[in-house]
Amino acid sequence: MDNSVSRNEFYSLLTEFKNPLFLCHRNADPDAIGSAYSLKEVFGGSIGVIDSVDRISSTLINRLDMKVLYNPDISMHDITVVVDTSTGVQLNNIKLEKYCIIDHHTTNTMLEGAEFHLIEHRTSTAEIVYTMLHETGHSFSTEMGIALITGIITDTGHFKHATADSLYTTASLLEESKVSYGEVLELLSSTPHDISMRIAMLKAAMRTKIERANDWIIATSYVSSFNGTAASTLVNIGADVSFVATPIGEMVRISSRARRTAIERGVTLGKILEEIGKTHGGTGGGHNGAAGLEVIGDKDQILSECVKRVKKILLKRNL
Ligand SMILES: [Mn+2]
Incomplete structure (x- = not known):
């Protein structure tokens, strides 16, 4: 059953519900929170989050004085709108009742049970939300612009x-919401980098294993937290592709990042981690340049499998 709908249909279907819950994935990022907030401003209802939000999101929540329900009671709402989430794992596999989806990931494993869904392969869910609301004639408050x-x-x-598209959308949002770009940058930079995060970055750098494939550098490491930020850090200090693991009991969670040049060479991290996830009975996915994986297994073994896959792509002869 194809339950995909157009932006216009998604909009009018949503207006039929009285008390929607805009539900964000665990460790919710600003794309999830900002999209949920803007949708709630238009359709009413509540913003919900599984477990917690990330560092920048919590700054955003404070700045915009948002009310967020943590691990909300789904049954209090006539529909759950799953925002920016591509797998049930990101919602701790909670049992959803009536739900729909708005998302931008290339793969989404929750489509089948949804009442209807709006998926567009853009760089953020926020862009989809903007276009849908813009097309239906809504104006954007300063708060929605910032979010x-x-x-x-x-x-x-x-x-x-x-x-x-991401830049056009940002420009239109700046214009329509009267937000100054500097204000948004200030919000992002005022985010405190706490000492535990800085220590995690230094440890990630210290424990890095470097693999060379001709002129390409693939870096792997492990930390007990902040593995996403650590993967970005390794790319920022010289790696073309990075994989950073966090062992959690029998499980291992891996974050990975790639430079644009590696993506242009054919590295598609989302696809690679999705496939490794499948072979190991876990889940993986994301974007070409930033992706994650969660499987049962030994961190060193999974990391070397990731490296092997990327090396193969980077060393492929040009046709
Ligand atoms: Mn997103």
Whole structure:
């Protein structure tokens, strides 16, 4: 059954519900929170989060004085709108009742049970929310502008993975919401980098194993927390592709990042980690330049499998 709908249909279907819950994945990022916030401003209802939010999201929540329900009671709402989430694992596999999806990931494993869904392969969910609301004639408050622009900036890695569409959307949002770009940047930079995070970055760097494939550098490491930020850090200090593991009991969680040049060479991290996830009975996925994996297994073994896959792509002869 194809339950995909157009932006216009998604909009009118949503207006039929009285008390929607806009539900974000665990460790919710600004794309999830900013999109959920803007949707709630238009459709009413509540913003929900599984477990917790990330560092920048909590700054955003404070700045915009958002009310967020943590691990909300789904049964209090006539529909759950799953925002920016591509697998049930990201929702701790909680049992959903009636739900729909708005998302931008290339793969989404929750479509089948959904009442309807709006999936567009753009760089952020915030862009989809903007276009849908813009097309239906809504104006954007300063708060909505800040929320959506922060989502676009963080999901594009500060525009490192931006497309023309992400930039056009940001420009339109700046214009329509009267937000100044500097204000958004200030919010992002005022985010405190706490000492435990800085120590994690230094440990990630210290424990790095470097693999060379001709002129390409693949770095692997492990930390007990902040593995996403650590993977970005390794790319920022010289790696073309990075994989950083965090062992959690029998499980291992891996974050990975790739430079644009590696992506252009054919490295598609989302696809690679999705496949490794499947072979190991876990889940993986994401974007070409930023992806994650969660499987049962030994960190060194899984990391070397990741490296092997990327090396093969990087060393492939040009046709
Ligand atoms: Mn997103």
